[in-house]
Amino acid sequence: MGQYNLDLPALIGSRICHDLISPIGAINNGLELLNMAGTGAASGPELELIGQSVESASARIRFFRIAFGAAGDQTMGQGEVTSILRDLYTATRIEVDWQITVSQSRNDVRMAFLALLCIETALHHGGRITVTQREGEWRLQAEADKIALEDDLWSLLSQADQDKQLQPAQVQFALLPILAQAQGKEVRLHSANTVLTLSF
Numbered sequence: 058m059g060q061y062n063l064d065l066p067a068l069i070g071s072r073i074c075h076d077l078i079s080p081i082g083a084i085n086n087g088l089e090l091l092n093m094a095g096t097g098a099a100s101g102p103e104l105e106l107i108g109q110s111v112e113s114a115s116a117r118i119r120f121f122r123i124a125f126g127a128a129g130d131q132t133m134g135q136g137e138v139t140s141i142l143r144d145l146y147t148a149t150r151i152e153v154d155w156q157i158t159v160s161q162s163r164n165d166v167r168m169a170f171l172a173l174l175c176i177e178t179a180l181h182h183g184g185r186i187t188v189t190q191r192e193g194e195w196r197l198q199a200e201a202d203k204i205a206l207e208d209d210l211w212s213l214l215s216q217a218d219q220d221k222q223l224q225p226a227q228v229q230f231a232l233l234p235i236l237a238q239a240q241g242k243e244v245r246l247h248s249a250n251t252v253l254t255l256s257f
Contacts, residue, residue, distance in 0.1 A: 068127050070121065070122070078119070113148070130163075133160060150180075150183025151186065153173065157188060168233060171233040172197050172233060172257070178227070185199070196256045197254070204252065209221060215244060215245075
């Protein structure tokens with residue numbers, strides 16, 4: 058895939074996330090103003106549900122902006138990454154332990170986020186994912202009571218040219234190997250009944 062074709066979808070993703078985050082933030086600010094007004098209007102379950110939904114949407118947009126947006130030459134520090142992951146997974150059965158303490162290129166974080174989305178599909182009942190990086194090699198290890206892999210889907214990570222119809226929720230399996238190849242890397246998978254390791 059040419060560089061133009063690779064960058065254009067990323068720019069579209071960035072644009073969509075950028076345009077959505079402002080109204081989501083405005084809704085959240087409105088809820089905070091209702092709370093500060095002291096009218097009691099924000100204490101009901103209806104507005105509490107709205108608040109939780111807004112927080113969830115905001116966290117997902119921030120995550121998607123990295124995973125599917127344009128990477129550029131920026132770097133991301135541990136605090137920014139862990140904040141995004143905490144907000145995204147706080148109400149789920151998946152725990153992510155980001156053990157990387159030094160800043161990383163946004164492109165590498167992007168690939169790690171796509172790898173997380175891949176691993177999510179194998180953790181039907183939740184689990185723990187540990188993310189490490191050493192000497193340029195990224196390693197994401199998932200531990201769960203049961204690992205469930207869809208073989209023809211996961212094989213795309215090593216054979217990206219397969220003719221398989223993907224669902225929108227599976228696009229990360231096509232995008233990750235393309236980005237890895239552009240960086241001169243190879244995506245590797247090792248799995249067992251309760252442990253899955255994805256590295257690149």
